[in-house]
Amino acid sequence: MKKTRMGLGAIAVVGTAALVLTGCASGGDSGDSASGDSSAIITTNGSEPQNPLIPSNTTETGGGKIIDSVFAGLVSYNAKGATEMDAAESIESDDNKLWTIKLKEGQTFTDGTPVTAESFTKAWNWAAQFSNAQSASYFFDNISGYSAEADSDLALTVVSDTEFTAELAAPAADWPLRLGYSAFSPLPESFYDDTEAFGENPIGNGPYKLASADAWTHNQDIKLVTNSDYDGPRKPVNGGLTITFYTTQDAAYADVLSGNLDILDQVPDSQFASYQSDFPDRFANQPAAIFQSFTIPQYLEHFDGTTEEGKLRRAAISKAINRDDITKVIFQDTRTPAKDFTSPVIDGYSDDLEGSDVLTYDAEEAKDLWAQAEAIAPYGDTTFTLAYNADGGHQNWVDAATNSIADTLGIKAEGKSYATFAELLDDEDNDAMDGAFRSGWQADYPSLYNFLSPLYQTGAGSNYGRYTSTEFDGLLEQGAAATSADDATADFQEAQEVLFKDLPVVPLWYSNVTGVWADTVDNVEFGWNSVPLFYEVTKS
Structure with missing residues (x-):
């Protein structure tokens, strides 16, 4: 098999978004x-970060901004999403399954201790342990020895202070692309002495x-x-x-x-x-790898996605939202109505996947779908709520979306405000939501897979809606093990077609980054x- 080599320069990765900002x-x-x-x-x-600042348990943007500043992984991403060597000297494989990682010499943590191969292997093994309950543990699921139901023994071997190997369960040509995500950060020995104290005052190498x-x-x-x-x-x-x-x-x-x-x-x-x-x-107004949606949890009464009633109501809610009007009036065209579950700046994006018409506003069709669900089980005078965090500037679009749902379906619908994002996430974590809740994804690395696995794979750390589908999981696994970008893209697109049938979340729009300084x-x-x-x- 052709040798895949990752050297000192920018990595030539499978499916990068290297040109995503051109012309913006x-x-x-x-x-x-x-x-x-x-x-x-x-x-x-x-x-405010949701959790203590431990890389493998930080999966939201507040903590992520800090973790990415304090830690340096094997690789990092430049402005255009291309990958550059950071702590690594090289990442190589002859078969895309057994990878050899060599570190740059002389690196240290900010407590003066050296960054070694074991700093990575021990941290990854700790993060992958079922008993440690890390929200990003699933990022290690393609390394041999990983278990989602018991403590793992990852196939990581230390060769020397500056070299180690990782054996994957199946070939993955784009595996190095993932290694810039914070879960793959190294940890100093002091972390294991007192993880609670470390989370309040992390010692990194970034x-x-x-x-x-x-x-x-x-x-x-x-x-x-x-x-x-x-x-x-x-x-x-x-x-x-x-x-x-x-x-x-x-x-x-x-x-x-x-x-x-x-x-x-x-x-x-x-x-x-x-x-x-x-x-x-x-100012900046340019495309970014951000997908926005709202989640209807599987445990919510009348919305069980495995039942006919639940599927009908989810589709009706989606078709009752006028995305075109909201993105024009509320967002002044700084958002683009969603056509899939990923982002237009990612290679492999498609705007015509089978089932994507469920994202098109159609008042009559929405009413008909809702009526079919009513024939199965009456919704009564229940109010459909959409929760959001007040510290994130979401109230206007939530009000517009719930008004659209209420006016179209003839039901009561309204927003439900949480003071902070951390408080909202806590209720999501504990399955304590009594309605839908705003959701979305800011990519960890530029890949279709990253928009799908963390949010919808069975048991994934950010799968707050508790969605599960063996068909979806199988297609995701198949795409992750593909030996070519085209094969992987086809599998990930088919996986999204499963999502369009089940609608674990209701896609809304893609975000531009709109910043000022x-x-x-x-x-x-x-x-x-x-x-x-x-x-x-x-x-x-």
Whole structure:
């Protein structure tokens, strides 16, 4: 079999989104030269992490922004989604099944201890243990020895301090593409001494580190400073990063407008009509790998997706939503109505999959489907609720979507507000939702698989709707083991056609990244996944 080699340069990966930002509008100049105060602290917005800051248990954007800044995996992703070597010197395989990973020499954690092959193998094995209940444990499911129902013994072998091997259960040509995700981060030995304490004050090997032992002030902010020992592709040109946890996006917008915040990575919908005039040379509006939906949990009465009633009601709800009107009126064309479960910036995307017509607004068809469900079991005067977090700027579109559902189907429908994203996630984790809830995905790495496996695979960490389908799981497994990009794409598209029949979530739209920055900073560039490349930013 042709040898797959991953060397010091950018990795030539299967199905990357290397050109996804070509031709997109952006108001900034991210030039090659850096100027400004190298000790200056960059400020940006964020949200309180749901969990302690352990890489394998951080699967939401608030914590993810911090973890990705503090840790360096084997590879990282540049602005366009192409993969670059980070902690790894090379990643090689003769058969796409047995992979040999060599590390760059001389790397250390911020406590001064060395980053070794065992720093990776021990961390991966710990994350994969069933008894440790890590939300991202399923990312290791294609490594031999993984078990979703018992403690795992991953087929990882340490060859030397700077070399180890990983044996996959089946060939996967794009496996190195996944290794930039935070679950694959290394951990220092101190982690195992007190995991709880580590989660409050993580010790990483990335471009930034916590400014002090008490740098994380819960529900307020976290302060990071540059890690001078980091020498990878994301070496910062500034002195640090402070992430403030805003309760509303409008408050964050007011701060960046007044110069009290440097970068805002999500303009609130209340400012869509004015942000370009407010920041004429300092805005971005470009495609990103973000899919948005709402989830109707399988345990919700009348919506069991394995029953005819449940399938009819899910389809009726989907057809009752006027996505075209909402994206135009509420989002001022900063969203695009969904045609699948992934993103148009990902290779393999298709807008004409079988069953995708369920995403087209059709009031008469929606009423008919609902009536068929009513003939099976009356819905009564139950109110259909759609939960959202108030700190994320979601109320306007939730109100518009529930009004569309109510007007079309003649039922009561309304939003249900949670104060914070963490509180919403906690109820989702505990199967405590009494209605639908807003959901979506910001890609971890540029692949169709990443939009499907974490959200819908049986037992996956972000499968909060508790969806399960042996047909879907089989197609996903088949695509993951494919030896060519075309074969993998065909399997993943067929898997989505299963999702269109079952509708575990109701796809809504794809997001652009709409960000702004103050005149206090330069060289602002937003990446393929909508996150600013903070390490490039300069400040006077």
